[in-house]
Amino acid sequence: MKEVQLLTEHYSKPEYRTLKGYQQWGGYETLKKALKMPPQQIIDEVKNSGLRGRGGAGFPTGMKWGFLPKNGEPRFLLCNGDEGEPGTFKDRIIFEQAPHQLIEGMIISGFAIGSKKGYIYIRGEYKKPAAIIEAALGEAYEVGLLGKNILGTGIDFDLDVYWGAGAYICGEETGMISSLEGDKGQPKLKPPFPAVQGYLKKPTIVNNVETLAAVVPIIRDGATAYRQFGTEKSPGTKLFSLSGNVNKPGNYEVSLGTPLKDLIYDFGGGIKGDRQLKAVIPGGSSAPVLTADEVLKANLDYESLAGLGTMLGSGAVIVIDDSQCMVDLLGVLTHFYSHESCGQCTPCREGTGWLNKIVHSILEGRGRLQDIELLEKVAHQMKGKTICALSDAAALPVISFITKFRDEFEFYVREGRSKVKGISHAKMHH
Amino acid sequence: MFQLSEEGLQKVQTELKRYESRQSAVIPALYIAQKENGGHVTSEVIDHLSQVMDIPVSRINEVFKFYTMFNQKNVGKYHVQICNNISCVLNGSRELTQHILESFHCKLNDMTLDGKLTVSSVECLGACGMAPMMQINEDYHENLTPEKAVEILKGLK
Known part of the structure; x- marks a missing residue:
């Protein structure tokens, strides 16, 4: 098993990370090619x-980009670097x-x-990463890769950094737009979608950091070459952030479609200590959990994980x-989730709070058997009823944890202590 | 009365011109003012920002209250933020938190008597592969053990 390094080769x-070093390995050659393309x-x-x-x-x-109006209205390209989905550090x-x-x-995408x-x-917490990006922007401006008349082509593109201030919800694209506009990071009702009415009500594209970086190898080698990796419906490669009880946690770039167990056992070196695998959350904390048996059947692509009732998410x-x-x-x-709900929609504001209170009443030994059903009921009522997906993201782990590990919940309620650890967790939750 | 320094005022003015809309300068201005006010924001700070930015108090206040990186009460010289989200918990972050609190005889979110430390438990900081971790002011410290963490904190001047 080998990493496929379309993005991460160097x-x-x-x-x-410096302009000189980046150019030494072919950096900005793709931009020159792109600026000559329609x-x-x-x-x-x-x-x-x-x-x-x-x-x-x-x-x-590409479809998202296609939603932009065709006329020459000013439009914005926003890079979503509010990485905050628990488990994600890619x-x-x-x-x-x-x-x-x-x-x-971003320059290529902006031009397109x-x-x-x-x-x-x-x-906001990524101070060191932000400093590196700011230094790189300075270098790019200095040699005319950004600003007016990029590389003498007559094309203009300005790029600036905006710092968040600690809010998971700003990873949601319209929440991010609200934040960039200087407001509370509360998501906006869609439609209108940002491509039509986004930042300051202007057409806006919001793409993730990794998405925008992946545009470089795609334009460099062409779509056909990119499709040599991955599956029909999940082409290319992706960065996976591996964490938890594994020997070698870290970021790994692999072809989409790679078996999940290969990531854990080959790249990740297997489970730490003499322990056995119990479960995996495959796409960030919002993704429904998989049991060890399900892990063996799962591939790291959008359709395989959807088929198992979960999602690839942020990887x-x-x-x-x-x-x-x-x-x-x-x-x-x-x-x-109760901490991060923005409070705008009632099902999420109230629901995340209640889910948390009920789970903690079980952890404190005050649980009743009907609380397990109550958790499921509240979670189901939170799905599909709000402006953004945070409510669903809070509900899905609850439903999947209870469905797949019901015996642990029932034991905890009956005995007032953990089936696995034999203790009560009341004092461990802050 | 809180007042921005000459330099801080300049920075806020620059931020007001930096973006398409003046309102976008509120978050950067809160960062600037928080730093000058010793690590937290008060209603005096908000009033002053409102005056110099010509933006209503209520607009600044709601932004201030929404984001966790703006402190509503005073924090120690070193603000120690320990991630206690899932990947860190799986790697012993709660035991690490407990060990730090016991070693420095303090409670979560309460500043130590000498004003040096405030220890907080926070959500995912994007260091899941290097768990457990803590952030001291702006710096990340990763792959910690309880002993290593306390040693780092004891070394702070």
Whole structure:
């Protein structure tokens, strides 16, 4: 088993983060090629590559670009670098190890969609990654890769950084737009979609960091070459953030369609210590959990994981060993979603709070058997009823944890302690 | 009364011109003011920003209250934020948190008496593969053990 390095081939070289180092390995040659192409041809190439949004939703990128109005209205290109889905730390390595790849991808994408202004929205805690991106922007401006008349082509594109300030919801594209507009990061009702009415009500494309970086190899080698990797419906490669109870956690770029067990056992070196695999959350904390048996059947592509009732999400694979208590872990997740609900929609604001209170009453030994059903009922009522997907994201782990590990929940309620750990977790939850 | 320094005022003015809309400068301005006010934001800070930015108090206040990186009460010289989300919990972050609290005789979110430390438990900071971790002011410290974390904190001046 080998990593496929379309994006990350040179990431281990420290000089790759500088303009000189990046150019030494072919950096900005793709931009020169792209600026000679008709913009529509770039859009078609991205469409034909089958690239899907790498932030979590997996929406086809070329199709998203196609929703922009055809006339010459000013439009914006926003890079979503608010990486916050628990388990995810992949955009961070692009910021830290290949800032120019992201910038090159953004200039190409901006040119393709007719945008003259882009922002990189980066989560506030990523101070070091932001400093690296800012230094790279400075270098790019200095040699005329950004600004007016890029490389003498008459094309203009400005790029700036905007810092978030600690809010998971700003990873949702319309929440991010609200935040960039200087407001609370509350998502906006769709339609109108951002492509029609986004940042300051202007046509806007929001793409994830990894998505924009992937535009570079797609335009460099062409859509057909990109499709040599991955599956029919999930072409190309993707970065997977592997974490939890594994020997070698880290970011791995693999072809989509790679068996999930290969990521865990080959790249990740298997389960830490002498433990056995119990469960895996395959796409960030919002993705329904898989049992160890299901893991053996799962491939890392959009359709295989959807077939197992879960999702590829952001590509964050969280490995859970058999010493872990699922009731305890669900308490960690319900706390997260109740903390991060923006409070705008009632089913989410109230629902996330209640889910958290009920799970914690079980963890504190106050649970009743009917609370398990109550959790499921509340979770089902939170699905599909709100402006954005956070409510669903909070509900899905609850439903999947209970459905697949019901015996642990029932034991906890009956005995007032964890079936696995033998203890009560009351004092461990802050 | 809180007042921005000459330099801080300049920075806020620059931010007001940096984006398409002046309102976009509120988040950067809150960062600037928080730093000058020693790490947290008060209603005086908001009033002052409202005046110099010509943006209503309510508009700044709702933004301030929404984001977790703006502190509503005073924090120590070193704000220690320990991630206690799932990947970190799987790797012992709660035991690490407990060990730190016991070693420095403090409670979560309460500043130590000497004003040096405030320890908080926070959500995912994007260091899941390097768990457990803590952020001290702006810096990440990763692949920690409880002992290593306490050693780092004891070394702070």
